[in-house]
Amino acid sequence: MKLRPYASGEEAALAELWFESWASNGFEGPSDIREQLIERVPRELAGRWEVTVAEADGRLLGFVALAPAEQRLDQLFVAPDAQGHGIGRALFDVAVQRLPDGLWLTTQTENRRACAFYERRGMVLDRIEDDRVFYRLAPGP
Secondary structure, three states: OEEEEOOOOOHHHHHHHHHHHHHHOOOOOOOOHHHHHHHHHHHHHHHOOEEEEEEEOOEEEEEEEEEHHHOEEEEEEEOHHHOOOOHHHHHHHHHHHHOOOOEEEEEEOOOHHHHHHHHHOOOEEEEEEOOEEEEEEOOOO
């Protein structure tokens, strides 16, 4: 596996990876969620995201999208068939390195797998609002 910056032209692949990972959790959402993601990715890339991808043999296995101005880990997704192989951990480590003054994120309360993952990485529950869980990670030593 190789970590590298997102390359122009990978917008559709990022959106598809995001959709596949999200859908694999069994969440219900709008019927046009895939189309929404295809429209959202270029907008986020142009406006606020810094993206690192994980790839092997030319295939995107995961990505982390950071919003540095907000000190936020905005998105972290790993392809369903690539989960459990350290890809998420490696991408999370990129976020910690790129946001050394600490970071925050939010996920769905029902996404227990993500909550457990972030708690294992040392993130601390900040608050719960409606169906969202907010986590914080303090700056490193």
